[in-house]
Amino acid sequence: MDIKNGSSSTSGFILLGLSSNPQLQKPLFAIFFNMYLVTVVGNVLIILVIYSNSRLHTPMYFFLSNLSFMDICFTTVVVPKMLVDLLSETKSISYVGCLVQMYFFMAFGNTDSYLLASMAIDRLTAICNPFHYDVVMNLRRCFLMLLGSCTISHVHSLLRVLLMSRLSFCASHTIKHFFCDTQPVLKLSCSDTSSSQIVVMTETLAVIVTPFLCILFSYLQIIITVLRIPSVAGKWKAFSTCGSHLTVVILFYGSVIYVYFRPLSMYSVVKDRVATVMYTVVTPMLNPFIYSLRNKDMKNSLRKLRDRIPDMERRNQTSIYEFLLMGLSEQPEQQPLLFGLFLGMYLVTVLGNLLIILAISSDVHLHTPMYIFLANLSFSDIGFISTIIPKMLGNIGSGNKLISYGECLTQLYFFGLFADLDNFLLAVMAFDRYVAISHPLHYAMTMNSQCCVLLVAGSWVVTIFHALVHTLLVTRLSFCGPNIIPHFFCDLVPLLKLACSSTYVNSLMLIFVAGILLIGPFVCILTSYFYIALAILRIDSPKGKQKAFSNCTSHLSMVSLFYSTAIGVYLCPPSSTSGGKNRVFSVMYTVVTPMLNPFIYSLRNRDMKGALGKLLRRKTL
The missing domain is CATH 1.20.1070.10 (Rhodopsin 7-helix transmembrane proteins)
Known part of the structure; x- marks a missing residue:
């Protein structure tokens, strides 16, 4: 597969990155390298804490551990390549590399979206139907929700990449972004992108708006249920279980909606880069802090994990070594x-x-x-x-x-x-x-x-x-x-x-x-x-x-x-x-x-x- 350029062809693109100023390259490298390390370490800790504590083997933490895993993958698709480009003079990416990055970026991004919707359903069931919670949110159903999220996301990503592969690029090959995203690549195409834009907008509405509407509906029902609770303390306790999830939803969807839900003519390079950094780097980095600092169970489990590390070898006298x-x-x-x-x-x-x-x-x-x-x-x-x-x-x-x-x-x-x-x-x-x-x-x-x-x-x-x-x-x-x-x-x-x-x-x-x-x-x-x-x-x-x-x-x-x-x-x-x-x-x-x-x-x-x-x-x- 190649990119057509009139009678000739090109084998790749040039990524402009976050800034073309040479003096900013090393400071940006240091900032994003540290953010990437914090993201990976923080989300790995979340996964370890959940799997090491049997009390956290519940649907809410099952989805949270998978969200942490997806966040690691999501940021890994973008940041390592960006870090390499910040230290190199040639910021090129091959055509195949661009499509691969685009595929996995959308796959993990969409899976994040569906997992946030699954977590909203979990909170809806826990607050509105607490007596049926164990029956409704059983392990089999949780597993099916996770499998469905991954399947839909990967099929959507594959369709989008196949759509992009049929476009021709005969003018500039410079992508005004720090990774291969849909909108900046569409801007470079010299073929008619109107049908592509319609399909992209329609499909994106179906795949991204559906989980977002699910979240809105869930929280509408949660608010109605919480308002029926007579005591203020009861209301606060019920709603506090949703605070972390709501914070992540606002961070994620606020930037995603701004980037993708507007016509291509309104595309702005600088604003898009800032908004994209928010949901590709900042949100995955903040997730562990939001879910650990605002959650007593997570904080206690983190302390237990910290205390267990020095004496792992004598933690169980009946263990086999x-x-x-x-x-x-x-x-x-x-x-x-x-x-x-x-x-x-x-x-x-x-x-x-x-x-x-x-x-x-x-x-x-x-x-x-x-x-x-x-x-x-x-x-x-x-x-x-x-x-x-x-x-x-x-x-x-x-x-x-x-x-x-x-x-x-x-x-x-x-x-x-x-x-x-x-x-x-x-x-x-x-x-x-x-x-x-x-x-x-x-x-x-x-x-x-x-x-x-x-x-x-x-x-x-x-x-x-x-x-x-x-x-x-x-x-x-x-x-x-x-x-x-x-x-x-x-x-x-x-x-x-x-x-x-x-x-x-x-x-x-x-x-x-x-x-x-x-x-x-x-x-x-x-x-x-x-x-x-x-x-x-x-x-x-x-x-x-x-x-x-x-x-x-x-x-x-x-x-x-x-x-x-x-x-x-x-x-x-x-x-x-x-x-x-x-x-x-x-x-x-x-x-x-x-x-x-x-x-x-x-x-x-x-x-x-x-x-x-x-x-x-x-x-x-």
Whole structure:
């Protein structure tokens, strides 16, 4: 996909930022860097406090924790790129990067809007129907409201981005803003934007005004109910539970309505930047303070969390600080065989993937997007298998199968990180093949170096955060019963079975978040190959079809190996999994798949075979 410029095309835009004055760049960087840190730390604290205190496991705080998570994502879409631009002379953003930023900005912004509406409904039910509160706002309904908010927001964002992608840009490519927002980009289009404006205004009214009207209706009913309370103290107590939410709603919607609900002709650069800073940076930063300083439960929970940190190791005298890994087999005569087998597989995996990385880095002909992603996949596979196999070999060799609590959490974190990274990189590689086969003339422009860096960096950021969330959720569990893990490493599902405290939140997050992060890239791969298949079927000659499809066979083989086992292990509740099957499936995608990657990509690829031959001949000489 490209931006048309008459007969030519451009690969990106220039972001003017908040100010073009060179003397203001460093002060602005310091201000927004500190605001970003405060936002992330504050909202992470809110999430930790809510999940660490069972008294806060209520619908109101469930929505608040999700609002904090969305605020972190919302501000992360905008501020890091802005900070980089403040310190660099070139403030460019690629066309694809602009659309990606626009998509996630709208997705998280709209989710914030729907979550605020969900919180208003929660307050309406609590005040107007207190006796039916537990029935109406049950966990299933809360989960459905959250899922609905995310789904509607992402569909809306996708439609908006697809609408923007059909516009032509033939004049200035300078966006008078600090990120890719709809209105500033529409101003640059040289094609007719009247239909786009009508659709944008109509759709925005439907998606943003609907939750806003829901909030207004909820508070109208709340006010009527509060006014019926005879005592002043009762009125104050009822209304005080809404003060924090009302403050956030006013901050968020006041600036959003000003920016988006007026004709394009009334667009003002300076005023829009100020209003946008309010709801993209200031509001997410203030949310933790508004909800903690005005809320006794949150303040008490924050104090408890602070007091628990110094003595976390002695907080529970019955806690288990060591686990016993059963391994693949308990038969003593099989241990030497397993040690030799997995040592050989580990060495082959590390050497094979290192050769792939060296071959790609040493041959300039392989410095293309496909091989850049392959090098990253090989690095991820080395990290993936190194998280598990060395510890397993140590346990087999020493006969001591114990693993400390800290080591278990560390292994859990890095296993989740590299497994998710493999998942995302396979999706990125599928997208690369789609562009190469379906849009070969636009390949160099679409898959430019900046786009490749953003795709790889985005994969790292998402997977690091996801792995951290699951690890932090495990830290809140108590382990006071059996300490035997029927697995060969600390995986999440077997670990949840050992907890003597409630694992409901962990199971919910495992199915919901892990499901999205596993299914999302998988759907991306399926969609890419659907369009690839359509493009190949349009090719007339059988040789052309075979040549086009041969570019995908290695990747398809890896996808089949990886997903056929990973989906079976993680997309089902912990109560329904079998330890034996999990171990077999886990060996497939933790050991066999990383080991086969170099063979699949080298034996079926002439370029790789040529590069490996050159590398080996160079080492011999």
